Amino acid sequence: MLGSPALEQVVQAARSQLATGAGHDEVIGLLRQRGLRKIDCIRVVQVAIGLSHGEAKRLVHHSPVWADRREADEAVEEMFWRALFISALVGEAEVTAPAEDVAECHERQQRARTQLHQAAAGLPDELLTRYRESMAENLHGRAFAAPVAVWSPWSAAAVPLGSREDDREDVAGRVVAATAPP
Numbered sequence: 001m002l003g004s005p006a007l008e009q010v011v012q013a014a015r016s017q018l019a020t021g022a023g024h025d026e027v028i029g030l031l032r033q034r035g036l037r038k039i040d041c042i043r044v045v046q047v048a049i050g051l052s053h054g055e056a057k058r059l060v061h062h063s064p065v066w067a068d069r070r071e072a073d074e075a076v077e078e079m080f081w082r083a084l085f086i087s088a089l090v091g092e093a094e095v096t097a098p099a100e101d102v103a104e105c106h107e108r109q110q111r112a113r114t115q116l117h118q119a120a121a122g123l124p125d126e127l128l129t130r131y132r133e134s135m136a137e138n139l140h141g142r143a144f145a146a147p148v149a150v151w152s153p154w155s156a157a158a159v160p161l162g163s164r165e166d167d168r169e170d171v172a173g174r175v176v177a178a179t180a181p182p
Contacts, residue, residue, distance in 0.1 A: 007043065007044065007047070010031070010034070010036070010040075010044050011044055011047045011048045013030075014027050014030075014031065014044050014045070014048040015048050017030060018048065018049070024045070024049070024059060024063070025063050025064060025065055027045070027048075028041055028045065028059075028060055028066070029063075029065045031044055031045075032065050032066070038060060038061075038066055038073070041060050041066075042056045042057050042060045043056075045059055045060055052100065054098075054100045054101070061073065081105070081108050082108075113140060116140070116143065116144055120143075130142070130143075131143050
């Protein structure tokens with residue numbers, strides 16, 4: 001990532017380009033031609049134009065300059081959100097910030113809960129006792145962990161969830177991989 005002196009220098013150059021009538025996409029293109037990574041472009045655009053991080057991210061992401069990276073970046077972001085949700089779900093946490101992302105996160109949580117219900121629907125009844133009890137108490141993390149603890153469709157062997165912290169992370173990683181869009 002750009003350090004403060006380098007960032008300020010690039011921000012000033014971007015502001016100069018904008019002042020001479022260059023459009024956002026043209027400035028973003030110049031930043032990329034100079035070798036800036038996408039995250040650095042976002043930071044420069046944020047500071048140079050005075051946008052929020054989310055606004056700058058959307059502007060750079062949807063710019064034709066970065067169109068060649070859009071699909072791959074969206075797939076990575078989707079995996080990140082799934083992993084974050086699983087981590088929050090297993091830890092019984094709720095995402096409340098940043099404010100501009102809360103609605104999207106809640107929508108993703110709801111989709112993940114629906115996927116959890118769908119996955120559980122395919123399991124034998126004897127594996128679902130703890131799952132149903134946890135869902136009745138609105139403990140989604142425990143509901144997620146219950147069937148995974150006794151049976152895991154993502155591996156050949158059962159995974160004792162919660163026996164070690166890295167077990168939980170390993171299972172979450174396999175769930176993310178198994179539920180990722182093709």
